[in-house]
Amino acid sequence: YCDALRHANPDPNLCLGVFGLSLYTTERDLREVFSRYGPLAGVNVVYDQRTGRSRGFAFVYFEHIDDAKEAMERANGMELDGRRIRVDYSITKRPHTPTPGIYMGRPTHNGGGSSSSGGGGGGGRRRDSYYDRGYDRYDRYDEYDYRYRRRSPSPYYSRYRSRSRSRSYSPREWI
DNA sequence: GTTGAGCGTT
Numbered sequence: 001y002c003d004a005l006r007h008a009n010p011d012p013n014l015c016l017g018v019f020g021l022s023l024y025t026t027e028r029d030l031r032e033v034f035s036r037y038g039p040l041a042g043v044n045v046v047y048d049q050r051t052g053r054s055r056g057f058a059f060v061y062f063e064h065i066d067d068a069k070e071a072m073e074r075a076n077g078m079e080l081d082g083r084r085i086r087v088d089y090s091i092t093k094r095p096h097t098p099t100p101g102i103y104m105g106r107p108t109h110n111g112g113g114s115s116s117s118g119g120g121g122g123g124g125r126r127r128d129s130y131y132d133r134g135y136d137r138y139d140r141y142d143e144y145d146y147r148y149r150r151r152s153p154s155p156y157y158s159r160y161r162s163r164s165r166s167r168s169y170s171p172r173e174w175i
Numbered sequence: 176g177t178t179g180a181g182c183g184t185t
Contacts, residue, residue: 010182017182024176046183057181088182095183 014041014068015090019057021045022081027058033080034060038067044095059090 018030027043034040041061045054062068068089076087 015182019181020179023178044183046181047185049184052185055181055183056179057183059183083179086181090182092182 010089010091012065012069012072013089013093014062014065015093016060016062016068016072016075017057017088017090018060018075019086019088020083021054021056021058021085022083023054023056025054025058025081025083029081030058030060033078034062034071034075037062037071037074039063 016034025045027045030043030045031040034043039062041063043058043060045058047053048055060071062071072087072089075085078085078087
């Protein structure tokens with residue numbers, strides 16, 4: 001998407017990215033502003049996982065594409081909480097599926113292993129192209145590692161394995 | 176009310 005960001009504007013889309021926000025602009029504030037252009041399907045301010053503060057950008061989902069278009073044009077450059085905001089059609093459509101950040105399936109020694117990769121066996125949800133976008137950049141093991149180091153060698157393997165039956169995810173899908 | 180260029184988790 002670097003290309004898309006550098007060059008042309010992303011294609012019109014129900015999801016708008018709003019950037020340059022004040023740290024104090026809330027989803028409610030955004031909803032107030034953007035619902036002027038039409039019904040919203042949702043608003044998501046992106047927060048820093050550690051501090052809990054806004055990262056200064058958000059995503060606004062419209063229900064109708066023409067409302068999204070109008071909002072894009074009218075709200076782009078508007079001032080909000082003392083900041084001039086940028087509004088674009090979103091490139092990414094949705095957040096990544098949250099993962100514990102560690103591979104919890106069985107190691108796939110023998111090449112053939114169980115069913116195909118990429119889909120995963122156990123009937124877990126299949127990843128579609130939405131979820132794959134930008135995946136390798138963000139869903140790194142490293143991002144989560146800081147929470148888990150200094151613990152026993154494989155705490156999650158044992159903990160989650162025992163629980164996994166009652167949970168909805170399929171271990172082999174985690175990274 | 177740190178900022179500040181940014182396309183994503185609670």
